[in-house]
Amino acid sequence: MRHRVPTFALGSLAAALLAACGGGGGGSEAPKTTLSGTVADGYLKGATVCLDVNGNSICDSGEPSGITTDGGKYTLTGITASDETKYPVLVSVPATAIDSDNPTGTVGKSYFLSSPAGKGSFVSPLTTLIQQKVVAGASIDTAESTVKTLLSITDTTVSLFSDYVAAQGTAVQTDATTAGRYARTHEAARVVAASLQAGYDALKSDSNAKAVQKVLLAQAEDALSVQKVTAADTSNPTFSTAGVVAADSPNTLKKILAYEKGNTVAATQTVNIDFDVVAGSQAVSCGVALTGLGTKATSGQVKDLRFYITNVLLIDAQGNTVPVKLDDNANQSRDVALIDFEDATGKCPTSTGTVTTYKSIAGKVAPGTYVGVALTLGVPVKSADADKVSLNHSDTTAATTPPLLTNASMAWSWQSGRKFSKIEFVPDAPITRPTGTTTTWNVHLGSTGCKGDPTKGVVTACTNPNRMDFSFAAFNASTQKIVLDLAELFKNSDLSYDSGGAAGCMSGTTDPECAGIFEALQIGLASGLPINGGAAQKLFAVKAK
Template sequence: MTLIFKPALAISLITAAVLTACGGGGGSGGGGATTLSLSGVVADGYLGGAKVCLDKNENTVCDAGEPSATTGADGKYTIPGITAGDEAKYPLVAEVPATATDSDFTGTVGKAFVLTTPKGNTTVTPLSSLVHQELQATPALSAASASVNVKTALNIASDPLADYIAKPDADAHIRAQMITQSLKNNADVVGGGSTAQKKDLQGVLLTMAKQAVVAAAPAAGASAPATVPVVGVEDANTVRATLASKLTTGAATQAVTVNFDVVNGATSIKACDAVTLPNVQRWDQSKLTGAPPSAATLLATPGAAQSTAGQFVDIRFYISNVLLWDAAGNAVPLVMTEDASQAKNLALLDFGYNTAAAGAPTCTATYKTAITGKVVPGSYTGISFTVGVPVRSADLTTKLNHVNVADPASPAPLQTAAMSWTWQGGRKFIKIDFRPDTPSKKFAAGVVGTNAIANTHIGSTGCAGNPAAGAPETACTNANRLGIKFDAFNATSQKVVLDVAKLFKDTDLTYEGGGAPGCMSATTDPECAPIFKALGLGFTGVIGGRTLTGADVQTVFSVR
């Protein structure tokens, strides 16, 4: 198994016309089979420049030799040269390139994605893709039942195999736009997958898109929003792990231990150890001495190097979906041993936390610093993983991030109340709290005060839907899950290391500039920007909540 990343309810009548009839078996002369053309439309809005083909080997790829055509600006296509009968035997695939146009918007679609429709249908949309996926996932299902399942899940009135633009259905249209957004972005983070993986990857992407849209779509019958609601983008490793769970064969019998450490530069640390953090001055605090004082201001250029002494009073973080990679680019999941700290391939690593209600901190001395499990036997030279809690387990069967912390049926690592924000917001993926020896200053309501603790709580934000209030799903615009891959890693001799000196390298721990004490992932919190930068997470805008690459890649985790 290779993972290489660089993605009947009234079935529409086939608008086909016999073009030639060439003898033999009912043809009118000659010896060839009867051929016909097949016409239809491709839409999110109407998509121009998409390649549409009859997918005769059903691999979700338009292969050489398969009858195909390109859509016009109106989304319409006509595929010639189809052998009579094949139009009802095979599905259609629409490969939408980044250069395609969408009648809903100006410009190009920007990122490539794939749409499909079941055999016998000629309208290709995100909704028809979901129906097709239902049929692929459950071959015994009828087309009528698959359509009803999608219609019910998305809470729409029209047939999901119909053209929701020609016969307007605003609810269907906005959900289609959201599905496309999810398909484009999640396919983009893994580079679209290899040709051999396209079918399975498309199934993963559609399942993720459906789950997100069910959680975040506007209420049925509501006025269409001015912009398409944002659907969060998963980190590449979460998508890879989900695909790997489908493709990996063989029993996981080879024991593996992945060790982690937390360091301050070159020194290993635990909670309550005395530390001195190197960082920089980011705020001009001279204005706080005036009468009356005024707020400090951010410096245009960070000031001279400084350091802050203190101790961490909580160091915990979640690691999920560990994959081991071999030298040929094959990846297999690490199947974690199930215990109080590990379940559903999710582990809560614990380097200590304060148990004192007041006064001097008293930190725990029992730690969880390694992940144990098994893999399919092999020789592995690399590792990837996600820092954070996915929405679901890699097999997409079990809800993870947005489950009730008090539910005894939820996976054990998720029952730690201190790592939970709210049921809707999910878990604190990273919880690293620092107690400086000299409390940091803050300014609020015209008064200079102090903060005793600088919190670093990283988790998903912009979350909609709340199971506690009856909503079946939750989706977040900023996933804030960090996908990490190290091409060189030896589990028997190396550790994965989190360096707090690098995490706080550009953070001024002497002043609290606003919002919650420290950083709690709010996009308006000035303390969060340098921390997100160090973690390689997009902070705001179109990159908000995404794992960044290239020059913006994370610097906090390494292998030693």
């Protein structure tokens, strides 16, 4: 005869065993363990690593953390085994960190890295891209597959969670060997890191770290996409930081970030910002004679005077920037405005000009009290809104292209880009050149070193964005206007002479005439990026109406 064992007896025995082993209730803690791994672009020494326990994408005090040592090694102590698989790994890379790709110097600019929960053994710019896709809802496997497709890596033995520095050895990036494919991931990681560095300093103080990381990683993916589609063999692309890094101006990133964060307060407060142009103490318009411009005190008249303004941000007393949503009209769309002082009179030709001028921008902002303003001279790569429509490099015949960007006289041929400024001056005497003379000294500002075909739907990026950011800590739109000073623009330029090539400055990095113009714009001629946020610029100023 079989005997039934009472279930309560088994339950009591299990409880006793658990109690004897220190388990069960009573508040006993789970066993502690450590998490070790490696951090790399090249191996990074001096970076802070943590588990993002509270999910805010910042290494906070109290979260398990450590500092990377030689070879990018780190160890986190005092965690549980479940912590490792529950929380993502974050890395804060300071400007002083040492990269083994450049062992004699520091990385120079701070940035961030991350890796999904359970994948902390190797953290890199590529695992950071994967983590961003995981945050957006993808599985780890799907996210890794998407990034591998971006790199044209189909080899299933290659893992983006593997140490590509060690796996690469001495191989160069190629599709011929597994080591070569790991070399490709290493070079792609460098491109991502460089792209993150290009914009991080402008946004890192923002309170919403998740939104900051999303914006910068989208820029980094654009950089990889452009390099891939412009490679001679797109099935085996190579990546290089000397190629295209999709670096937009800091003000552009701030405007995009404002949309990513979302604005809980409707923009209902009207904003009107007036513009004017002077040449020192002289008023400027078509048909008006100007004197004393440039290093040779040249006299003459303007022939054209138009420029694009974007990223209009008002600044409150606490230093917060709030986006102005520009109204839509023939001269304003997608938060870009074409300021137009050319009226087809005097030296300003009717063949390429317009009789109608546009000297004030109009829009709306969230209600508040604002004390300053920030703006950008130029056209962004893409609109800052959720639609992300291509702007600077776009098909002029496409329905999504705003009318103010279809003006043929404000366009130039490379990758369908725009002239951010078309400021042309005709001296009274012909301009001397090595091969003869010319009549017009041009300031055509625009992005250069561009890759990607916008007619094929490819995001176009440029080595030299050449957008000018500027701001005024004190500005009252009701009593003041923003004034462009041609005397400051031409302060370091000889308007009676041109050394050859493009007449005047058309944004060429080797054009001698561009050195003085870019100094006035406070844009690095070699890099195409704003110098210190344009803090020292005197081209634009605030004056009473």
